Amino acid sequence: MKTIKDVAKLAGVSVATVSRALNKSGYVSEKSQLKVEAAIKELDFYPNEVARSLFQKKSKLIGLLLPDIANPFFPLVAKGVEDKVNEMGYKLILGNVQENPLKEAEYIRTFAQNNVAGVLSAVESSSNNLKNMPFVMLDRITSDKEYSVHSDDYQGGMLAALAVSERSPGQVVVMVGPRSVSNSLVRLAGSVKVLEENNVAYQLFETESYQFDSAQESAYQLFELFPDVKSIIASNDIHALTIMREAIRRGLTIPTDVQVIGYDDNPYSKLMYPSLSTIAQPAYQIGYKGAEILCNRIEGLKVKEKTIQLPVKLEIRESLRKKEN
Amino acid sequence: MKTIKDVAKLAGVSVATVSRALNKSGYVSEKSQLKVEAAIKELDFYPNEVARSLFQKKSKLIGLLLPDIANPFFPLVAKGVEDKVNEMGYKLILGNVQENPLKEAEYIRTFAQNNVAGVLSAVESSSNNLKNMPFVMLDRITSDKEYSVHSDDYQGGMLAALAVSERSPGQVVVMVGPRSVSNSLVRLAGSVKVLEENNVAYQLFETESYQFDSAQESAYQLFELFPDVKSIIASNDIHALTIMREAIRRGLTIPTDVQVIGYDDNPYSKLMYPSLSTIAQPAYQIGYKGAEILCNRIEGLKVKEKTIQLPVKLEIRESLRKKEN
DNA sequence: TATATGTATGTAATCGGTTACACATTAAAC
């Protein structure tokens, strides 16, 4: 790899001048600038980011913590993050936490050891450990003292419950995501409000994880516990799809016998048959906007709002019954 | 952030001794070792990886190039990569190339600028630009001079064609992935061999991308071009699911009117109704094994085989008709 | 006792950049 010294020698100037030319900082004569640029081109020189970041105590890397990349919601978030972050000249260190607090802590330490400029996290607990770096929470709300971008979970919970209420609900089961994830509690609150306002009877079914593997078991348990369920408000699309599959396996017809609504609107939901009705979250936007806020903070610009709430949208598809009246 | 100097001062030794104690290299008396360890613990010190990597000209970071994280095959690969790489003390810089050669080149340059220890790439073209770093190709085969881990595409192509051939194929359409991706050509060769051996008539249908968005349009075109198709060998599960959806939209029944087989076995395929028959690729294994080879190369261990081919498996589900006889 | 070897430690150079500072030159102001 070529270094700034090689460039300096070829251009016939000092390393300081090369550095100034490179960063367009300080005074550089036009003549020197051109000589340096020519030398850089000739040598195909690119500055070593490691050396830069050692001196600056700040790299061009941003840490991204995700709970589970296998959940298709998060790759979309990651894509939004990546696009914005690249636009601003940063790259991502990926941390897939897999609901494992040890991995999480390890990643946060590694981020620090690598002088990351900041961290974007979709993992609830991390906010405690991120005290020393600028960070923005994605999707998860923690406290309103921290920067975060998330969608309107309360509204989402209401919309889902409303969609079900309007469609001969029968026995309703509301699936509640892991207690540790506060979104799921907010959604629940929204759903409960609507259900109670409409005098719809409902029961709760808790799931301890958002992960793929556990969904199968959850779906099975749900039908064992509530064999007469007529409407299910699932905690996300993966669960919803798995529930639909389990219903079909049990010889139930969707939506006639059981109607289901999911959450997230992952790309597969509309491909399924019957297609899944769901509350669409702007995953890409969440990532993009979060990255924008983080980059602005890093660059020292002031960011007006700490918490940005993006709207959710009800997607009516085939997994819901026809509306009454 | 605490530095090695702080540790040295607190422990009452020189920075050299701290470094030696830290890395267990050279001579360190037991007494010094203990003093250093105590100081490290007291200060909660972790070495700055940036400084390390500047001196070593090699970081503990590994670049990962993926064509599209939104395709659920790749998050699984990434998970395998991440698990192995973490095990060996490395972290990942993520590069989502999105079939864009410029982004790819930019990522490769960034990897170099950050002194990555090596690169794992699932993007075909990258092998040309990676000359200066150790790298292993994932999923894609390039030349047998390069390290790679991929699954047995020829076998996969054969299995898919065989499954179809045995089930009253009728008019068969074989979908061919982008020409630039050599896997798809190998698969095609496998399929063609079986189809011709069994005297099954077939037609080709080319798709220019593996991306999500284009799948919809492809599915539509396929049925426009071949309205009487009875069997479809799709180039991956996303396409297969989209095709099934389009078939249903057109009032066709699966598998009676049209049978479909996919490729990859992504987690959604078995949730679909009817569930999608497919050729399962060991995505996680590909990532894990690739990472293992790369890490071994980085650590200077010799790696026996350059190319590792993992087996594929036929998953018969509901999207295929009953076998004849 | 003199010499060689192993153990232990510190000083300083090094990695490849950035930047504070000193110094030189030129242009503008008085």
Added chain:
DNA sequence: GTTTAATGTGTAACCGATTACATACATATA
């Protein structure tokens, strides 16, 4: 024509680690 300010450039310190080298001491060998 001197003073002042603006411009341009180089030397060297610095970021936080690692390691070559010098040195010191203890022990073993002759």
